[in-house]
Amino acid sequence: MLHIINKSPLGNNSLDACLRVAASGDILLIEDAVYAATKGNAMEGKVREAMSRLKIHILLPDLEARGLADRIIEGVAKVDYGGFVDLVAANKNCQSWL
Amino acid sequence: MASIEVSGKSYETDEEGYLINLADWNTDVANFIAQQESLNMTDNHWEVVNFLREYYEEYQIAPAVRVLTKAIGKKFGPDKGNSQYLYELFPYGPGKQACKIAGLPKPTGCI
Amino acid sequence: MNEVKKFLFVNRKAPYGTIYALESLEVVLITAAFDQDVSLAFLDDGVYQLKKGQQTKGIETKNFSPTYRALDGYDVEKLYVEKESLDARGLTEEDLLVDVTVLGSREMGALMDEQDVVLSF
Numbered sequence: 495m496l497h498i499i500n501k502s503p504l505g506n507n508s509l510d511a512c513l514r515v516a517a518s519g520d521i522l523l524i525e526d527a528v529y530a531a532t533k534g535n536a537m538e539g540k541v542r543e544a545m546s547r548l549k550i551h552i553l554l555p556d557l558e559a560r561g562l563a564d565r566i567i568e569g570v571a572k573v574d575y576g577g578f579v580d581l582v583a584a585n586k587n588c589q590s591w592l
Numbered sequence: 593m594a595s596i597e598v599s600g601k602s603y604e605t606d607e608e609g610y611l612i613n614l615a616d617w618n619t620d621v622a623n624f625i626a627q628q629e630s631l632n633m634t635d636n637h638w639e640v641v642n643f644l645r646e647y648y649e650e651y652q653i654a655p656a657v658r659v660l661t662k663a664i665g666k667k668f669g670p671d672k673g674n675s676q677y678l679y680e681l682f683p684y685g686p687g688k689q690a691c692k693i694a695g696l697p698k699p700t701g702c703i
Numbered sequence: 704m705n706e707v708k709k710f711l712f713v714n715r716k717a718p719y720g721t722i723y724a725l726e727s728l729e730v731v732l733i734t735a736a737f738d739q740d741v742s743l744a745f746l747d748d749g750v751y752q753l754k755k756g757q758q759t760k761g762i763e764t765k766n767f768s769p770t771y772r773a774l775d776g777y778d779v780e781k782l783y784v785e786k787e788s789l790d791a792r793g794l795t796e797e798d799l800l801v802d803v804t805v806l807g808s809r810e811m812g813a814l815m816d817e818q819d820v821v822l823s824f
């Protein structure tokens with residue numbers, strides 16, 4: 495399934511909760527959640543660890559808007575809005591971690 | 593805001609005639625609303641109305657008709673726990689009409 | 704509607720502070736009328752929704768916690784609570800006002816995976 499997160503991992507536990515629960519599937523980080531996919535943030539270790547069992551994607555326009563496109567963790571997949579739609583369509587179901 | 597006048601006292605209702613304040617309810621108000629609905633309140637009517645008030649007291653919602661029917665059946669037996677019986681008592685729907693007389697909001701989960 | 708689908712309502716917010724918990728409960732009650740396979744999951748602060756002994760008089764807000772006990776009558780019988788969320792809040796099953804099934808995190812994840820529709824609150 496697809497998990498969508500839109501909150502910064504440093505101000506909200508949504509990413510933490512998602513990583514705790516999800517054993518496999520896709521995670522898409524959008525809006526403020528894109529900070530989780532940047533090098534040097536406090537969640538980097540957890541994100542890297544999760545990448546062995548989950549495919550992590552970020553919505554690139556949201557990362558670019560925040561001035562951090564050059565700091566993306568290697569192995570995180572960049573998607574545009576079309577890629578967002580493809581992810582939703584490719585998955586059976588979807589959970590938005592509000 | 594609409595209102596009804598019972599025994600010289602005014603009670604707030606919504607546009608459809610449901611009481612705004614649960615605490616406003618009393619048997620005079622119930623009888624008045626029933627009269628407006630052209631219903632003559634019998635013991636069987638009161639049984640349902642009182643049941644609805646107890647249900648609301650316990651769960652804080654007015655039950656959907658399906659749920660009410662089942663619960664009435666559980667408490668008063670299958671002769672009463674069926675829609676034919678309840679619709680005979682409340683032709684415009686036991687949920688809508690009985691809840692209005694019981695001073696409750698419209699049922700949640702009613703379609 | 705001839706095909707029964709599996710619906711999961713995921714509740715992750717505490718009651719009263721935001722409207723999510725109440726909105727979720729109302730949608731659940733409405734969904735129950737459509738004869739679908741409905742489950743509820745409570746994790747993170749969502750477990751606080753089921754805490755016994757809520758008294759809302761002082762905040763002049765409706766106490767909707769008794770309504771969770773009405774779900775059984777609506778044939779909504781599958782309530783799941785994540786153990787890690789209870790633990791993190793010093794709560795146990797005995798603190799909850801309805802019977803629930805307690806699941807570990809990954810069991811909760813597996814439950815989500817098998818749904819046709821997941822609705823988040």
